[in-house]
Amino acid sequence: MQSQIKQTLNAIILTEDLGKAVVTSEGTLHILSSIDLIINPGESIAIIGESGSGKSTLISLLAGLDTPSSGSIKLKGKSLTEMNEDGRAALRNELIGFVFQSFQLLQGLTALENVMLPLELRGDKNAKAVATALLNRVGLGQRLSHTPKQLSGGEQQRVALARAFATKPAILFADEPTGNLDSKTGETIINLLFELNRENQTTLILVTHDPILAARCQRTIRIDAGRIV
Amino acid sequence: MSRFNLALRLLWRDSRSGELTILILALIIAVTSSTAIALFSDRLQRTMVNQAAEFLAADLVIDCSTSIAADWLTKATQFGLLQAQTVEFPSVLIEHDELLLSAIKAVSEHYPLRGLLKATRTEDYMSETTLHAGPERGSAWVEKRILSALKLKIGDSLIVGEKPLTISHVLTYEPDKKANFYSFSPRVMINEADLAATHSIQPGSHAHYFFQFSGEPQAILDFKQWLKPQLNPSQHLLDIHEDRPELGAALLRAERYLGLSSILVILISGVAIAMATRRYTERHFNATALLRCLGCQQQEILWLYSSQFVVLGALASALGCVLGWFAQEVLFQLLKDLLPQQLVSPSFGAVLFGFTIGIVVLLAFAMPPLLRLKQVSPLRVLRRDLEPLPASAWLVYSLSIGVIGLLIWRYTADIKMTTTILGVGLSVLLMLWLLTYGLLKLLRKWLPSMNLTWRFALQSLLRNTSTTISQILAFGLTLAAMTLSFTVRTDLIDNWQQQLPDNAPNHFALNIFPEQQAAYQSDLQQHAIKGSQFYPVVRGRLVEINHLPVQQFVSKDSQGENATHRELSLTWTKELPEENKIVAGTWWSHEQAANFVSIEKKLAESLKIKLGDLLSFTIGSQPVNATVSSIRELRWDTMKPNFYMIFSPGTLDAYPSVYITSFYLPDTQKDLLNSLVKKYPSTTILEVDLILKQVKTLLMQLTQAINYLLYFALMAGFTVLFAAVYATLDNRIYEGALMRTFGANRSFLRTTQWLEFGMLGFISGVFAVIVSEATTFFLYTHWMAMDYHFSLWIVITIPLIGALFVGAAGFLGVRQVLNKPPLRVLREL
Incomplete structure (x- = not known):
């Protein structure tokens, strides 16, 4: 009991009875129900499940991109559910990094500018130096001024990785990061992701279909029909 | 690095990647034209007023x-x-x-x-x-x-x-x-x-x-x-x-046309700005979602984009001002032979006006779509189907209507007229919205019975009814503005030409004794000189209306006051003079008894004279009474003898009279004047050819200036229309590329695209006709004092021009779908 309380106090992500429902013409549809999660700092978690099982909804709630219908979420002790949209945005900037399946780079910006973006939003004066170092770290030191259109899929995802770690987030959400890549490139990206995760001691929440990739995480959470199974 | 630097960088990147081209183009057109028109009309007006002040x-x-x-x-x-x-x-x-x-x-x-x-x-x-x-x-x-x-x-x-x-x-x-x-x-x-x-x-x-x-x-x-x-x-x-009403009216109309052109070009550009911003906004949903995901707050998003637009507005407006300055210089250069030598210098105020217009138009037309970006959900990074709610219609329309209202008010300086114009405009727009909605519903009903090509073409229009309606209204408004610019200019010039035709009388002959009249007339005819009718003139003063002194009826500074303070030229004639129109009562028949008088409308109004009133005159010391049997409307600017009072034949027979006429004498026949003066020494000839020439030159200059303004408005209209079509293409290009991957051949796509855009243009053209005809009617009857004529030519051609132009612009815009591999098109979007 005491260890559970301690664990709860230390948790970087804590959800209680989290649920998401939408009202459709055919009645209320429960996408997620009774999700209780305790995720500790530095932990790597894989969320797996079939398409439509509610994985993406869970990650969007945890990252404060969407609001739950019931229950609560705390990130680093701060109640996400009690914040308004701007409060959640500030928290995202402070705590969270993202890696998406479709990379989500700004097409008009160069690789360097894309990585600088979250730092600039924070008002970081060393944005350029930090971004350059990170791009060197992911092997794109020679491609700083290239725009996303001039980069391959793998290279774009490396830029996205560099961007995700630029602000040294406490939590990194990765939504199918290899979904748009071939298996070899995907593997390289995943290796890089785990290396960076280790170096930065980030909490990693990874959504994937891939059991091999899930196995590389410390813990796996399986979602089925909106519930943890 | 500050947020502002980030905004600048995003702006720079967007402009480099061509995202902002249409927007910048529309804005530059708006500012260039409004600056050029403001500068040109300001300079021209001041020059013309100076020149007119010479009179x-x-x-x-x-x-x-x-x-x-x-x-x-x-x-x-x-x-x-x-x-x-x-x-x-x-x-x-x-x-x-x-x-x-x-x-x-x-x-x-x-x-x-x-x-x-x-x-x-x-x-x-x-x-x-x-x-x-x-x-x-x-x-x-x-x-x-x-x-x-x-x-x-x-x-x-x-x-x-x-x-x-x-x-x-x-x-x-x-x-x-x-x-x-x-x-x-x-x-x-x-x-x-x-x-x-x-x-x-x-x-x-x-x-x-x-x-x-x-x-x-x-x-x-x-x-x-x-x-x-x-x-x-x-x-x-x-x-x-x-x-000088003949000059005053011409100047006033020209000033109003200049103002109207300015409003129309701004309206056209505003429509393009709104459409281009809408496209810009839609293309920035994803980037905005990402920024939100990375922690940008809603106000920061708004600040980030609006600061970009303010910078963009300032730069484009500055460039527009420079271009506008050159444009008006070029205009004055082109017209230098026609315009007075002494041109007043351009005013800084007009440039400032152009610049302000740029910023205001941008914000008024761009803000509503831009505000949607604030509403973009960060969740869109995971779910692309999430779109922010469209800006409230209240906001969209009130901002743009506010700006247009302010502009109309600036040019008319009449709050009642401004609200009337806006009211009529809004009612017409609402009516068009309902009409389009009904039409699209009807088309949807017919859809299943159509062949594949027509079905595909129409389906594109019917899929998103509200987008189609707003496109039709936008194109319709642009075409209406262009039509309006064209018709008003054409009617204005026709009106002036009618006012002073080439052979308008330029000499008056006065004091022709009755016994000389026939000989004088035949002398003019012998030399093939076209003259007006000879009118007998008796000088008399209006003293009473229904036995009450006329002074009781006059108000200070009125036409009536002027007319009662002096002797009037009284005449009589059997036939109603040319260019006189009976507006009340009837012209006398041949057998009608004497002692009737026909009075000019404005004087009648000023003295509150009605049909059947008894007017008493004194001629010399003799009293003469006559009953008002008709009220006439006439044009004072025809350079022909005109009269306030025309009596029925026989009424003034007892009084000594002299005759008056006017005739056109070309420069080459000027010698004839001497022989006329010699032969009829008692007559006086008044040469008004110099004054006429001055008036004509002035009108010719105004005509030229107005023609150039029309070209400007048309050029702006076509460019903007083209740009606006482009702003709506993304979805169509995407669908076209998809269709090709499913095996649709190029000629099928080509035909459906032509049909779709042609239909869009045709319907817009029909609405443009309705809007422009309604506006022309209103403008002519309430503002420019001109006669409205329904033009069948406009009704036929404008929808066809709309179909052809929007069809061609749309077709050219989506042709890349036909010429590039579909996958490349899909990837590029």
């Missing part, structure tokens, strides 16, 4: 029969106005046993305040020079008729009243010579300093004083406003709009 020799004149209070002149000085005075009076000159009634004009220092005098010192009159001031003290300038009639030459002495003066110049042109029938005595111009010595002005003398003022427009206006309440009934204020 008064001042900006403002007080016309009175005695001198005015000294403190008025002091007040004028306080307003910073320059002053001059002239005194005009008739005087009989006697030299070499010859008598001649002449019109003396004593002019002060600074006369003429506007325009120039022309005179010559040689006998051959060839070496005419322009002069900035009138005669020096002790000298007189005379019209050449004085020299021949009194057997004098330059250098001789001429006694005016009791003062001998030396004839130093032959006067060939004075700017403020009045073209009325009663100022036909030859002119002698003297210095005001010699006036007292002539002893011609005694108490009760028939003299006219003209106190003339010139200065800054605002000062003139202020002075005029200060002065007006203090004028007594015998003092009249003259300015270009009031004193």
Whole structure:
């Protein structure tokens, strides 16, 4: 009991009875129900499940991109559910990094500018130096001024990785990061992701279909029909 | 790095990648045209008003029969106005046993305040020079008729009243010579300093004083406003709009056309800006979602984009101002042969106006779609289907309507008219919205029975009804603005040409005795000179209306007051004169008894005279009564004899009359005048050809200027229409590429695209016709005092032009779908 309380106090992500429902013409549809999660700092978690099982909804709630219908979420002790949209945005900037399946780079910006973006939003004066170092770290030191259109899929995802770690987030959400890549490139990206995760001691929440990739995480959470199974 | 730097960088990247091209283009067009039009019309108006002011020799004149209070002149000085005075009076000159009634004009220092005098010192009159001031003290300038009639030459002495003066110049042109029938005595111009010595002005003398003022427009206006309440009934204020209606009306209409063009170009550009921003916004949903995901708050998003737009607006507006400046310079260069030599310099205010317009139009038309970005959910990074709610219709329309309303108000300076125009405009838009909605519903019903090509073409239009309706309204509005610009300009020019056709009479012959009339008429006919009807004239004064003194009916400064203060030219005729129109009552039939009178409409209104009223006149000392049997509308600017009062034949038979006519005499037949004067020495010929030429030149200049403005509006319209079509293409390109991957061949796609855009253009064209015809009707009847004519030509051509142009623009825009591999198209989007 005491260890559970301690664990709860230390948790970087804590959800209680989290649920998401939408009202459709055919009645209320429960996408997620009774999700209780305790995720500790530095932990790597894989969320797996079939398409439509509610994985993406869970990650969007945890990252404060969407609001739950019931229950609560705390990130680093701060109640996400009690914040308004701007409060959640500030928290995202402070705590969270993202890696998406479709990379989500700004097409008009160069690789360097894309990585600088979250730092600039924070008002970081060393944005350029930090971004350059990170791009060197992911092997794109020679491609700083290239725009996303001039980069391959793998290279774009490396830029996205560099961007995700630029602000040294406490939590990194990765939504199918290899979904748009071939298996070899995907593997390289995943290796890089785990290396960076280790170096930065980030909490990693990874959504994937891939059991091999899930196995590389410390813990796996399986979602089925909106519930943890 | 600050948020502002980030905004600048995003702006730079967007502009480099072509995201902002349409927006920038639309904005530059709006600013260039509004700056060019503002600068051009401001310069032209001021030049024209200056030139027109030449006809008064001042900006403002007080016309009175005695001198005015000294403190008025002091007040004028306080307003910073320059002053001059002239005194005009008739005087009989006697030299070499010859008598001649002449019109003396004593002019002060600074006369003429506007325009120039022309005179010559040689006998051959060839070496005419322009002069900035009138005669020096002790000298007189005379019209050449004085020299021949009194057997004098330059250098001789001429006694005016009791003062001998030396004839130093032959006067060939004075700017403020009045073209009325009663100022036909030859002119002698003297210095005001010699006036007292002539002893011609005694108490009760028939003299006219003209106190003339010139200065800054605002000062003139202020002075005029200060002065007006203090004028007594015998003092009249003259300015270009009031004193010379034929010029005033032309100028006023031209000014209004310039204003209208400006509003239309801004409206066209506004539509394009709104459409381009909508596209910009939609293309930035994903980027915005990412920024939100990375922690940007809603206000920061708004700030990030609006600051980009403000910078963009400032840059595009600055560029537009420069281009506008060049455009108006080019315009003036093109028109330099037509325009007066002395152009006023461009005003900085007009440039500032253009710049402000740029920013205001951008914000008004771009803000509503831009505000949608604030609403983008960060969840869109995971779910691309999430779109922010469209900006509220209230916001979209109130902002743009507000700006257009302000512009209309600026040009009309009439809040009632502005609200009426806006009200009518909004009702028409609402009606069109409902009509389009109904039409699309109807098309949806017919859809299943159509063949595949038509079905595909129409499906694109029907899929998103609200987008299609807004596109149709946008294209319709643009086409309507262009149509309006074209029709108003064409009608305006036609109207002017009708007003002063090439062979408009340019000479009046007065004082033709009844026994000379037939011979005079046949002399004119012999020389193939086209003249107006000969009208008998009896001079008489209106004294009573229904046995009540006429003074009871007049209000100060009214037309009625002017007409009752002097003798009127009374005439009679069997037939209704050309260009007169009966608006009440009937014209007399041949067998009708005498003692009926037909009265001019405005005078009737001013004196509150109705049909059946009994009017009493005195002719000499004899009373004459007549019953009002009709009220006529007529145009005073036709250069033909016109009359306030026309009597039924027989009514005035007992009174001595003389005849009057007008005729057109080309320059080549000018010699004929001498022979006419010799043959009929008692008659007077009034030459108005010079004044007519001035008026014609002015109208020609305005016509040219207006033509260029039309080209500008049309060019802007076509460019913007093209750009606006482009702004709607993303979805269509995407669908086209998908269709190709499913195996649709190029000719099928080509046909459906032509059909789709052609339909869009056609429907927009139909609506443009409705809007433009309704607006033209309103403008003509309420604002420009012109006759409205329904034009079948417009009804047929505009929808076809719409179909052709929007069809072509759309087709060209999506042609990449046909020429590029579909996968590449899909990837690029």
